[in-house]
Amino acid sequence: MQIQKIKEIEIVGRPEATAGAFVRLATESVSAGFPSPAEDYIEQALDVNDLLVTNPPATFFVKVAGSSMVEAGIHPDDILAVDRSREARHGDIVIAIVNGELTVKELATTPTLRLIPRNSAYEPIVLREHDDFEIVGKVTGLVRRFK
Amino acid sequence: MFALVDCNNFYASCEQLFRPDLRHRPVVVLSNNDGCVVSRSPAAKALGIPMGEPAYRLREAIARHDVEVFSSNYALYADISQRVMRILAELAPEVELYSIDEAFLDVGGIADLEAFGQRLRTTVRQWTGITVAIGMAPTKTLAKLANAAAKRFPATGGVVDLRDRKRQLRLLRIMPVEEVWGVGRRLSRRLRLMGIETAFDLGARDKGELRRRFSVTLARTAAELDGVPCFGLDEAPPPRKQIISSRSFGERVTGLAAMHQAVCAYTATACEKLRRGRQYARSMSVFIQTSPHAAAPYYGNAAHGSLPGPSGDTRDFHRLSRRLLESIWKEGHAYVKAGVMLHDCCPTTPLQLSLLGKQGLHASDTLMAALDRINHSGRGRVFWANQGIDPSWTMFRNHLSPAYTTNWSAIPCVR
Numbered sequence: 001m002q003i004q005k006i007k008e009i010e011i012v013g014r015p016e017a018t019a020g021a022f023v024r025l026a027t028e029s030v031s032a033g034f035p036s037p038a039e040d041y042i043e044q045a046l047d048v049n050d051l052l053v054t055n056p057p058a059t060f061f062v063k064v065a066g067s068s069m070v071e072a073g074i075h076p077d078d079i080l081a082v083d084r085s086r087e088a089r090h091g092d093i094v095i096a097i098v099n100g101e102l103t104v105k106e107l108a109t110t111p112t113l114r115l116i117p118r119n120s121a122y123e124p125i126v127l128r129e130h131d132d133f134e135i136v137g138k139v140t141g142l143v144r145r146f147k
Numbered sequence: 148m149f150a151l152v153d154c155n156n157f158y159a160s161c162e163q164l165f166r167p168d169l170r171h172r173p174v175v176v177l178s179n180n181d182g183c184v185v186s187r188s189p190a191a192k193a194l195g196i197p198m199g200e201p202a203y204r205l206r207e208a209i210a211r212h213d214v215e216v217f218s219s220n221y222a223l224y225a226d227i228s229q230r231v232m233r234i235l236a237e238l239a240p241e242v243e244l245y246s247i248d249e250a251f252l253d254v255g256g257i258a259d260l261e262a263f264g265q266r267l268r269t270t271v272r273q274w275t276g277i278t279v280a281i282g283m284a285p286t287k288t289l290a291k292l293a294n295a296a297a298k299r300f301p302a303t304g305g306v307v308d309l310r311d312r313k314r315q316l317r318l319l320r321i322m323p324v325e326e327v328w329g330v331g332r333r334l335s336r337r338l339r340l341m342g343i344e345t346a347f348d349l350g351a352r353d354k355g356e357l358r359r360r361f362s363v364t365l366a367r368t369a370a371e372l373d374g375v376p377c378f379g380l381d382e383a384p385p386p387r388k389q390i391i392s393s394r395s396f397g398e399r400v401t402g403l404a405a406m407h408q409a410v411c412a413y414t415a416t417a418c419e420k421l422r423r424g425r426q427y428a429r430s431m432s433v434f435i436q437t438s439p440h441a442a443a444p445y446y447g448n449a450a451h452g453s454l455p456g457p458s459g460d461t462r463d464f465h466r467l468s469r470r471l472l473e474s475i476w477k478e479g480h481a482y483v484k485a486g487v488m489l490h491d492c493c494p495t496t497p498l499q500l501s502l503l504g505k506q507g508l509h510a511s512d513t514l515m516a517a518l519d520r521i522n523h524s525g526r527g528r529v530f531w532a533n534q535g536i537d538p539s540w541t542m543f544r545n546h547l548s549p550a551y552t553t554n555w556s557a558i559p560c561v562r
Contacts, residue, residue, distance in 0.1 A: 056230075063560050064561060065562050079555075085270075097170075103561055134167075
């Protein structure tokens with residue numbers, strides 16, 4: 001069955017763990033005349049969370065405040081989904097705690113452990129053994145709303 | 148076999164989650180109305196700030212040690228709690244939610260409990276940032292004690308497997324009796340008079356004697372310390388006989404109109420609790436009081452009234468609460484607290500209706516269910532106009548942190 005018409009779009013602001021955001025797609029357009037039995041049939045509502053949240057109890061949302069990642073397409077005011085259950089590997093974009101601050105950077109594990117900003121105006125953060133740092137989780141998605 | 152999973156310093160830990168700058172700092176969380184300390188971070192404990200310390204006595208610690216103070220942020224704690232419980236439900240065969248930060252698990256059939264506990268602990272910490280302690284034993288009461296040991300002794304790695312009777316006895320001998328599940332401070336005083344000092348002493352007592360002199364529950368608790376399971380998982384707790392909703396006011400209330408609003412709001416909360424437990428109530432009481440510490444003369448009073456039949460409808464209790472409040476209201480006082488209690492609660496299913504009460508009960512149930520559904524959906528809030536739109540009597544929450552996980556405009560920022 002083809003999806004023909006978007007009948008209703010409703011966006012509600014909370015992740016799956018608490019409430020549901022949904023976009024409902026009707027599968028038939030409305031027509032006058034003899035009713036088709038399929039008209040009442042509505043497919044399972046699409047949930048944007050399915051795209052963003054792979055593991056709900058471990059997924060948190062954060063907002064980007066700086067421009068250190070613009071070359072990776074991450075801009076100020078973007079909302080990032082962070083999955084704490086996913087192990088971060090070399091080349092992943094991660095949320096980390098450095099010097100008591102939350103930061104988003106690209107993780108490099110070789111040749112040395114670094115957090116790399118994706119903005120040529122910024123310097124990489126080289127991590128040493130005794131530094132107070134922690135990888136919080138892997139960034140798994142991004143939401144940007146256009147004004 | 149049971150496991151008790153308990154989050155360490157839950158409220159304080161939640162506050163530290165999105166404030167990495169506070170990770171090693173002294174953090175305390177205050178109760179409703181910023182009354183007293185209900186949760187402390189390890190650094191705050193190390194400073195010797197006791198549980199229950201009134202907020203006004205923290206001033207020196209704040210100035211000298213830079214203690215960070217928070218009001219209770221229930222939206223945040225409830226969200227984090229839900230995440231922890233969901234992880235437990237994924238990893239354990241059966242889970243019984245015991246409180247916002249504790250759950251009992253059925254871990255029967257798991258061979259290596261120690262490894263299972265460690266895996267649980269690591270997963271919860273990695274996924275949510277919350278640290279838990281886990282105690283495992285053949286009875287719930289022993290699991291609770293094992294959990295206390297897991298918290299107290301760092302060498303346990305936060306996990307204690309108390310299957311071995313010799314280990315049980317060693318722990319029972321060093322645990323003071325008031326730390327036993329369900330034995331409060333008052334009860335422990337009476338027990339001490341009988342020479343029962345430790346958990347071991349209680350377990351060794353004659354169960355018949357405990358039942359005669361105290362209660363069946365205490366006799367069962369003692370049997371559980373002996374390793375005889377008496378409390379099962381999800382053993383239905385007896386239906387609540389009464390439901391209370393009460394708070395101290397943020398600002399003193401002197402007018403009847405404002406007091407009406409407050410009482411209506413508490414009534415609405417109590418009725419919601421009632422319906423959540425699938426119960427009806429038949430009567431209620433309303434109480435108001437001035438400060439017992441103020442220089443002005445004290446006044447406190449309560450009134451009790453009944454409905455024609457059991458009900459779960461907020462409107463019935465609003466009408467009744469109005470009459471009750473008016474019967475005890477005295478002008479000229481500065482009230483600091485009010486509350487309502489619902490009594491004679493009964494389950495909604497096997498209900499005997501009086502002829503009078505029968506009509507309209509179905510419509511009322513439907514309306515109340517719709518109301519609760521809207522309020523639980525998180526998308527909007529419907530409330531009774533008689534509780535006021537911008538009430539002056541609401542809580543003090545001067546140190547409230549943002550709703551990091553439940554409000555898009557409050558999510559944490561990253562640079």
